[in-house]
Amino acid sequence: xxxxxxxxxxxxxxxxxxxxxxxxxxxxxxxxxxxxxxxxxxxxxxxxxxxxxxxxxxxxxxxxxxxxxxxxxxxxxxxxxxxxxxxxxxxxxxxxxxxxxxxxxxxxxxxxxxxxxxxxxxxxxxxxxxxxxxxxxxxxxxxxxxxxxxxxxxxxxxxxxxxxxxxxxxxxxxxxxxxxxxxxxxxxxxxxxxxxxxxxxxxxxxxxxxxxxxxxxxxxxxxxxxxxxxxxxxxxxxxxxxxxxxxxxxxxxxxxxxxxxxxxxxxxxxxxxxxxxxxxxxxxxxxxxxxxxxxxxxxxxxxxxxxxxxxxxxxxxxxxxxxxxxxxxxxxxxxxxxxxxxxxxxxxxxxxxxxxxxxxxxxxxxxxxxxxxxxxxxxxxxxxxxxxxxxxxxxxxxxxx
Ligand SMILES: Cc1cc2nc3c(=O)[nH]c(=O)nc-3n(C[C@H](O)[C@H](O)[C@H](O)COP(=O)(O)OP(=O)(O)OC[C@H]3O[C@@H](n4cnc5c(N)ncnc54)[C@H](O)[C@@H]3O)c2cc1C
Numbered sequence: 001x002x003x004x005x006x007x008x009x010x011x012x013x014x015x016x017x018x019x020x021x022x023x024x025x026x027x028x029x030x031x032x033x034x035x036x037x038x039x040x041x042x043x044x045x046x047x048x049x050x051x052x053x054x055x056x057x058x059x060x061x062x063x064x065x066x067x068x069x070x071x072x073x074x075x076x077x078x079x080x081x082x083x084x085x086x087x088x089x090x091x092x093x094x095x096x097x098x099x100x101x102x103x104x105x106x107x108x109x110x111x112x113x114x115x116x117x118x119x120x121x122x123x124x125x126x127x128x129x130x131x132x133x134x135x136x137x138x139x140x141x142x143x144x145x146x147x148x149x150x151x152x153x154x155x156x157x158x159x160x161x162x163x164x165x166x167x168x169x170x171x172x173x174x175x176x177x178x179x180x181x182x183x184x185x186x187x188x189x190x191x192x193x194x195x196x197x198x199x200x201x202x203x204x205x206x207x208x209x210x211x212x213x214x215x216x217x218x219x220x221x222x223x224x225x226x227x228x229x230x231x232x233x234x235x236x237x238x239x240x241x242x243x244x245x246x247x248x249x250x251x252x253x254x255x256x257x258x259x260x261x262x263x264x265x266x267x268x269x270x271x272x273x274x275x276x277x278x279x280x281x282x283x284x285x286x287x288x289x290x291x292x293x294x295x296x297x298x299x300x301x302x303x304x305x306x307x308x309x310x311x312x313x314x315x316x317x318x319x320x321x322x323x324x325x326x327x328x329x330x331x332x333x334x335x336x337x338x339x340x341x342x343x344x345x346x347x348x349x350x351x352x353x354x355x356x357x358x359x360x361x362x363x364x365x366x367x368x369x370x371x372x373x374x375x376x377x378x379x380x381x382x383x384x385x386x387x388x389x390x391x392x393x394x395x396x397x398x399x400x401x
Contacts, residue, residue: 025159025160029143029164031057035114037360043374045089045374047119049379061121068110069172070103073102079100085102086371124152127150131146143385148162163385166381167328167329168360169360170324173325181297184299191317200315204229205316207229208317238276294306334356355381
């Protein structure tokens with residue numbers, strides 16, 4: 001059922017009830033997964049290389065609106081509280097009201113960018129799997145390596161085949177909560193579920209985590225009159241220098257060696273430390289930003305700390321970071337036994353899976369890094385799908401993980 005002159009071919013799949021279901025298979029040179037800073041940058045540079053959105057490449061995004069993970073951030077995260085947002089390629093953010101929620105500023109900015117550049121992002125489509133096409137199935141289209149299956153919330157399925165996949169799915173969908181012995185009977189939530197400090201008035205909240213989000217939560221909750229405690233596994237790593245727009249470069253430099261070795265990327269704070277502002281210094285002096293140390297165990301009414309003390313709390317807010325959201329790539333078996341994905345020296349190419357690129361991963365997990373990674377991945381994807389090149393059909397290594 002392959003039609004060389006058509007954009008779409010037909011594939012059959014079996015439903016759970018055993019009925020054959022027909023899908024249009026759309027053929028693209030490149031599929032970009034995710035329309036955050038990394039995916040939009042990649043799409044921009046594909047376009048700059050002469051590829052046409054919706055024809056040569058497709059951008060699929062799980063969110064119902066523009067904005068990437070920023071579209072989910074809490075109201076109280078106003079623009080003046082972010083660590084520096086790098087501009088999207090060839091588009092200035094311009095003047096913004098620093099007291100406006102970052103979520104609204106960035107949704108508007110990304111939305112304008114998509115429209116002005118005609119990137120025709122398809123949403124909401126969540127990619128469920130990326131699989132390798134074996135050589136036989138793609139014989140007539142020699143540079144098709146991957147099949148990408150996406151689902152719409154209304155139940156529709158879309159299938160794309162492409163020579164290259166650029167995955168920029170961020171971390172927001174994959175919050176990390178460490179394990180401790182015992183069980184807590186009160187409310188628990190992660191950074192992802194936080195909406196407003198007003199939800200916690202009159203309650204005692206333990207904020208767990210040594211990152212910037214934890215610090216901001218403590219400050220916000222305190223401003224709202226909420227009684228707080230702070231737990232970090234290791235003492236807070238304050239740094240004297242404030243964050244600036246080049247903050248992402250620190251992240252890049254510190255994380256690169258790990259991701260090239262296939263290790264799981266470190267948290268941003270482990271890489272860069274926590275900026276100690278004048279406000280932060282005052283909060284340390286008055287005891288707000290002083291950690292009680294590590295948790296040893298959870299109890300029904302609170303926690304036991306490693307120093308042998310016990311505290312009762314009503315809520316535990318886990319601001320303990322995120323892991324890369326890569327479950328859609330599981331069929332490719334790209335994860336190294338060391339826990340990460342072994343990346344090439346360009347920091348975007350997955351060594352064991354030619355034609356697969358990760359952007360916003362590890363070293364490029366800042367808006368600056370994501371923007372630069374998008375450019376490198378787009379250029380590499382164009383090369384990897386260039387039919388005039390001789391080395392585009394190299395078989396992918398089979399790796400388990
Ligand atoms: C609380 C917090 C604060 C931060 N503050 C800053 C800051 O001030 N400055 C800075 O530079 N960086 C900051 N970062 C890091 C920053 O968010 C990222 O580096 C950057 O914005 C991420 O861009 P991205 O494109 O990689 O991912 P995201 O913005 O997460 O975009 C990923 C997109 O992919 C979509 N997606 C996910 N899975 C799928 C799927 N299976 N199928 C289809 N689509 C999918 C998502 O819906 C989303 O739209 C912060 C991160 C956090 C968590």
